[in-house]
Amino acid sequence: MTGIVYKSTGSWYTVKTELGVVYDCRIKGKFRLQGIKSTNPIAVGDVVGFDVETLDNVTTGVIHTIHDRENYIVRKSVNLSKQTHIIASNIDQVFLLITINNPPTLTSFIDRFLVTTQAYGIKTVLVFNKMDTYEEDNVMEVKYLESVYRKIGYECIEVSAVTGQNIDQLKRLMLNKTSMFAGHSGVGKSTLVNAIEPNLDLKTKEISMQHMQGQHTTTFAEMYDLSFDAKIIDTPGIKGFGVVDMDKEEIGDYFPEFFALKQECKFNNCLHVEEPKCAVKDALDRDEISFSRYRSYLQILEGDDEHYRTEEWMK
Ligand SMILES: Nc1nc2c(ncn2[C@@H]2O[C@H](COP(=O)(O)OP(=O)(O)OP(=O)(O)O)[C@@H](O)[C@H]2O)c(=O)[nH]1
Ligand SMILES: [Zn+2]
Numbered sequence: 001m002t003g004i005v006y007k008s009t010g011s012w013y014t015v016k017t018e019l020g021v022v023y024d025c026r027i028k029g030k031f032r033l034q035g036i037k038s039t040n041p042i043a044v045g046d047v048v049g050f051d052v053e054t055l056d057n058v059t060t061g062v063i064h065t066i067h068d069r070e071n072y073i074v075r076k077s078v079n080l081s082k083q084t085h086i087i088a089s090n091i092d093q094v095f096l097l098i099t100i101n102n103p104p105t106l107t108s109f110i111d112r113f114l115v116t117t118q119a120y121g122i123k124t125v126l127v128f129n130k131m132d133t134y135e136e137d138n139v140m141e142v143k144y145l146e147s148v149y150r151k152i153g154y155e156c157i158e159v160s161a162v163t164g165q166n167i168d169q170l171k172r173l174m175l176n177k178t179s180m181f182a183g184h185s186g187v188g189k190s191t192l193v194n195a196i197e198p199n200l201d202l203k204t205k206e207i208s209m210q211h212m213q214g215q216h217t218t219t220f221a222e223m224y225d226l227s228f229d230a231k232i233i234d235t236p237g238i239k240g241f242g243v244v245d246m247d248k249e250e251i252g253d254y255f256p257e258f259f260a261l262k263q264e265c266k267f268n269n270c271l272h273v274e275e276p277k278c279a280v281k282d283a284l285d286r287d288e289i290s291f292s293r294y295r296s297y298l299q300i301l302e303g304d305d306e307h308y309r310t311e312e313w314m315k
Contacts, residue, residue, distance in 0.1 A: 025061035043086035097183030111296030118254035161192040174230040
């Protein structure tokens with residue numbers, strides 16, 4: 001049998017087949033995954049192969065294989081074991097909720113988030129929420145940000161979780177896909193998910209203090225089937241994607257507009273900072289690259305990401 005892992009609680013996994021039949025499954029023996037030292041061998045979103053056994057009229061499954069993952073997100077523990085915890089896998093898209101004020105979402109946060117999802121290979125859609133509350137100047141700011149991000153390939157959508165503006169359009173984007181919602185605390189993730197599916201009761205509030213400190217704690221991710229052929233993955237962890245470790249030379253690759261120019265830089269390991277004949281800096285001078293994006297890039301390059309490691313980032 002083949003199914004998708006919807007929930008994991010340590011040793012038991014809830015697996016649903018394509019026909020919608022749910023099995024409680026265990027793992028057979030020890031799984032070893034190439035390249036990752038992970039505290040959990042199987043994560044929510046994994047496609048698994050399993051055998052069914054019936055003992056005393058109770059039917060359970062035994063997982064024997066995991067299909068290759070399209071992508072996965074991990075949370076790193078800061079203790080010495082260097083082990084990672086896979087939060088979820090096979091995610092089609094992330095909706096990053098953005099509000100202009102109440103709370104403000106800074107471009108440095110957006111860009112850091114996008115670098116992370118690019119590195120994970122997960123498509124990200126920018127969702128401007130609370131449109132119903134905005135004055136003229138806030139709307140102008142939304143339009144400006146949309147122009148910056150659409151130009152470099154990110155889809156943007158304006159919604160209101162309260163008035164229902166564009167919720168149908170958002171639902172169309174979710175159709176036949178597995179989605180996650182992220183963004184600062186208070187941007188309206190729960191309210192929006194509620195507007196999309198009123199009867200879904202998400203457990204989004206459980207962030208332990210230990211988790212905020214980046215320690216290894218258990219995070220229970222869970223996948224839900226919505227009423228309109230869409231899935232969402234919910235976990236306290238998704239509110240802040242872990243910061244991915246990357247080499248300095250790699251960071252520019254996750255800025256799509258920089259990556260597109262990379263071949264034209266004189267040095268093939270150009271960091272786009274001090275080097276002569278840098279195509280990225282030339283494009284910046286011609287206003288073809290947004291200054292705020294370049295500034296975010298420099299911040300990440302310099303490791304100036306302290307505030308991303310704070311409580312606010314973890315939310
Ligand atoms: N006017 C207006 N208020 C909204 C909208 N979306 C959310 N809110 C309000 O914003 C506040 C925060 O919304 P939540 O849904 O709790 O935000 P969240 O992102 O889930 O927050 P955390 O659970 O802390 O991560 C609530 O008072 C909502 O009623 C919107 O589109 N318009
Ligand atoms: Zn360069």
